[in-house]
Amino acid sequence: MGRKKIEIKMLEDSNTRQVTFSKRKTGLFKKAYELSILCGSEVAIVVFSPGKKPYSFGHPDINTVATKFLQQESNSNSALCSSSSKDSNLVRLNQLGEVMDQLYEEEKRGAILDVALHQHKKTQLDKVKQLHHLAELRCKLKARIDEIEVAETMLKIKEQPVVFCKNHA
C-alpha cells in the first residue's frame, strides 16, 4: 500500500529498513490497539528493531495503571499534603516511571504466561510427562510474579513518605 507494490522479503537498504520498521511498528501497534478496544480483548506485543531495541505494546495500558495508582493514592493521602500534592505526585510518578514500566511489563507477561499455561493444562490433560514440566514452570512463574509484586509494593512503601509528604503534616 504505497506508491509501488513491494515484495515481502528482507529490505536490503538499512535506512529503508529502519524507516519501514518505524512506520510499520506504528501501524501494527495501532491495529493492536483497535483490536483490543473493538473486541475488548487483551493484546501484548514485543518487537525488536533492526538495531535490536525492544518495543512493546500492551492493553490495558501502563498509563491506565499509573492513573489508577495516582488517583487511589491521592484520594487517601491528599488531606495530609500541601495543596500542590497532585503536581508533586505527578513529578514523582514520572521519576518512578521507568521502573514501574519495567515491573509492569514483567508482571503482565508473567500473567499472560500463567493464563496460557492454565489453558494448556485444561486442553492437554493427557500429556502427562510434559505437563509435569509445565507445572513446575508454572510454579516458578507464580513465584516470580509474587516476587515482582513484593518488589512493587516495596517501591510504593519506600517512595510514599517522600511522594505524599507523610511525616510532614
Next chain:
Amino acid sequence: MGRKKIEIKMLEDSNTRQVTFSKRKTGLFKKAYELSILCGSEVAIVVFSPGKKPYSFGHPDINTVATKFLQQESNSNSALCSSSSKDSNLVRLNQLGEVMDQLYEEEKRGAILDVALHQHKKTQLDKVKQLHHLAELRCKLKARIDEIEVAETMLKIKEQPVVFCKNHA
C-alpha cells in the same frame, strides 16, 4: 476500511465482535509477519479472544524449527530406516506438534524476556535496588529456559527410537 467507517469502541453485538476479532487477528498477524520479514526483526504477539482463548504469533516460526529438526534428523538417520521413513517422521512430528509448540512458545517468550532484561540492565545501571530484583528474576528465567531445553531434549531422545526406526536396522 470497509463499507462504512466505524468508531473504535467496544462492539456491542457479540457475534459482530467475534467475527471482527477473527478478521482483525488475521490482519494483525499478517502485518506482524510482514514486519518480521521486511525488517528481519523478531516479533511475538499474544492475544486473547472475546471467549478468552489465547492465540499467539511468533517469528521465527515454529515451522522453521520443526523443518530444521526434521531435515537434520532424517539426514543422519534415514539410512537406517525404511523407505517410508520420511512419511513416518511427518506423522510422528504431527503427533508431537502440540507439545513442541508449547515448549517452543515457552522457550521463545523466555528468551524475549531474557533479552529485554539484559537491555534494561544496560540502560538502567543506576537503579540499583530495582536491579537486584531484576537480577534475581533473570536467574529464575535462566533456570526456566534450561529446564525447558532439558525437557525438549528428553522428548527428542524418547521419541527418536520410534520415530526414526532405531534398533530396527
Next chain:
DNA sequence: GTCTCTATTTATAAGCG
C-alpha cells in the same frame, strides 16, 4: 531517527451462503 504529502495498495465492514 521524524514528519509531511499523496498515489497506490491493502485491509476490512457488510452481506450472503
Next chain:
DNA sequence: TCGCTTATAAATAGAGA
C-alpha cells in the same frame, strides 16, 4: 464459525525537508 465478494476506509512506499 468459516469463505467469498465488493465498496470503501486505512496503511504505507517513495520522496523530500
